[in-house]
Amino acid sequence: xxxxxxxxxxxxxxxxxxxxxxxxxxxxxxxxxxxxxxxxxxxxxxxxxxxxxxxxxxxxxxxxxxxxxxxxxxxxxxxxxxxxxxxxxxxxxxxxxxxxxxxxxxxxxxxxxxxxxxxxxxxxxxxxxxxxxxxxxxxxxxxxxxxxxxxxxxxxxxxxxxxxxxxxxxxxxxxxxxxxxxxxxxxxxxxxxxxxxxxxxxxxxxxxxxxxxxxxxxxxxxxxxxxxxxxxxxxxxxxxxxxxxxxxxxxxxxxxxxxxxxxxxxxxxxxxxxxxxxxxxxxxxxxxxxxxxxxxxxxxxxxxxxxxxxxxxxxxxxxxxxxxxxxxxxxxxxxxxxxxxxxxxxxxxxxxxxxxxxxxxxxxxxxxxxxxxxxxxxxxxxxxxxxxxxxxxxxxxxxxxxxxxxxxxxxxxxxxxxxxxxxxxxxxxxxxxxxxxxxxxxxxxxxxxxxxxxxxxxxxxxxxxxxxxxxxxxxxxxxxxxxxxxxxxxxxxxxxxxxxxxxxxxxxxxxxxxxxxxxxxxxxxxxxxxxxxxxxxxxxxxxxxxxxxxx
Numbered sequence: 034x035x036x037x038x039x040x041x042x043x044x045x046x047x048x049x050x051x052x053x054x055x056x057x058x059x060x061x062x063x064x065x066x067x068x069x070x071x072x073x074x075x076x077x078x079x080x081x082x083x084x085x086x087x088x089x090x091x092x093x094x095x096x097x098x099x100x101x102x103x104x105x106x107x108x109x110x111x112x113x114x115x116x117x118x119x120x121x122x123x124x125x126x127x128x129x130x131x132x133x134x135x136x137x138x139x140x141x142x143x144x145x146x147x148x149x150x151x152x153x154x155x156x157x158x159x160x161x162x163x164x165x166x167x168x169x170x171x172x173x174x175x176x177x178x179x180x181x182x183x184x185x186x187x188x189x190x191x192x193x194x195x196x197x198x199x200x201x202x203x204x205x206x207x208x209x210x211x212x213x214x215x216x217x218x219x220x221x222x223x224x225x226x227x228x229x230x231x232x233x234x235x236x237x238x239x240x241x242x243x244x245x246x247x248x249x250x251x252x253x254x255x256x257x258x259x260x261x262x263x264x265x266x267x268x269x270x271x272x273x274x275x276x277x278x279x280x281x282x283x284x285x286x287x288x289x290x291x292x293x294x295x296x297x298x299x300x301x302x303x304x305x306x307x308x309x310x311x312x313x314x315x316x317x318x319x320x321x322x323x324x325x326x327x328x329x330x331x332x333x334x335x336x337x338x339x340x341x342x343x344x345x346x347x348x349x350x351x352x353x354x355x356x357x358x359x360x361x362x363x364x365x366x367x368x369x370x371x372x373x374x375x376x377x378x379x380x381x382x383x384x385x386x387x388x389x390x391x392x393x394x395x396x397x398x399x400x401x402x403x404x405x406x407x408x409x410x411x412x413x414x415x416x417x418x419x420x421x422x423x424x425x426x427x428x429x430x431x432x433x434x435x436x437x438x439x440x441x442x443x444x445x446x447x448x449x450x451x452x453x454x455x456x457x458x459x460x461x462x463x464x465x466x467x468x469x470x471x472x473x474x475x476x477x478x479x480x481x482x483x484x485x486x487x488x489x490x491x492x493x494x495x496x497x498x499x500x501x502x503x504x505x506x507x508x509x510x511x512x513x514x515x516x517x518x519x520x521x522x523x524x525x526x527x528x529x530x531x532x533x534x535x536x537x538x539x540x541x542x543x544x545x546x547x548x549x550x551x552x553x554x555x556x557x558x559x560x561x562x563x564x565x566x567x568x569x570x571x572x573x574x575x576x577x578x579x580x581x582x583x584x
Contacts (some may be wrong), residue, residue, distance in 0.1 A: 041262040060104040063274040079188035081112035087186025092117030099256035100147025103124040105168040120202045122249035124553040132158030175463035197221035202334035215419035226413035227259035228375035243286040251374040282334035326360040345554045350388035368412040389448040407441040408434035459490040465531035479520040481505035494535040496570045536573035541581040
């Protein structure tokens, strides 16, 4: 490919000219693939863009997209790019308040609604005065259905081509603190990042991608959707959570990105099937070792993968090490909405760097700012936060580096370890500051821990809240208690006196997006847990391990 700027719309034309009748998108409907060729995707793109013109929408208008992943999501995105509209993706699980906020703040003129699990709960957030356009799935009522849009007006054949500095999309961050902010990404920042992914992961027309992490999130939008435009890879979708495993096996992906939560679930399923002791034994027997690994890879549907990735939230190093043992190398990556999600990755996979997020990719530079904050600079950086000039200005230093809000250490090889968040540090009742994340990382090495959050603002000492892994929840309580207590007792003596952890409290209710403990990208909202637990855990002393119902 030449180095001249090419938008995804230009790239679509490129693949239509070369492989027009080859299948590009595979959408499972009732367990059967419905295939879309490159040419069909382009025809539908032109028609949807024409329908939007026909409905009176003008270039520069914002148009929201609220749907789970599907082929029509890609087609809609391309149509918005082609028509000069600015897309505003919204998480398919967002609650009514978030939807209302994003639509109002972005001044969206229309919204595409598609596959949604709980649309009845969300409809109030969409309101009645915005133009609703429906993808062909069970979704909330809309003025126009997909089939109607495909016949409305004329295909838009004479649109102005997108320019590099043109705004492509406004992506609202999932906001682990406060209201979501709208990060502005241009065609240039998106193109650079997608091309960097294709360059590094070496994907091409032979590759098969699987799209199931939310497209409303920058990671999926770049790593799967975006990379397919610049590599010519085909993309399959997942029909539902119930069909997930079958969908992965049928898609036979060659690249597979996931989130820590899912890698942890896969691990549980494997251990449940084989048994922990038996698996360890089988892996030690040379002849059986490779047979067992092959069976596991096939069971997951990942036997064709040349790249596995994990991102969006920290993954326990012990989990990556475990997968490495069974012959699956997971490259941990670090990114944010603000830098198009691709800056730092442990790729090619280096086992000696497990626990780091790897090093900066070519074209991106990182440095440590004051107080150890990770600062990042790349052509993939946003141009700013929509309608928030002061916040935007405060987010960059004079050299154009972005304040990530993450604390880090950088080793001699340039590998970055995330050690916490700038705003996570809290003051105990003794007036001493505690950095919770390094302590959480140590405690998380206990295999019974799935999620952990240390609170302590205004308490005499920090207290660790723990959600048990699914496997641990089934084990005898006293066994788990003894293990957690041993872990705590091995860590406390090496902490500063004001940092020692007074108690581990095992929570009763699992943390999820619905009960507001996790953001849509599954990061823990520390302030929410502090509000709910501070008073409850006050007075637990002496390194005890208690279940919440024992308090």
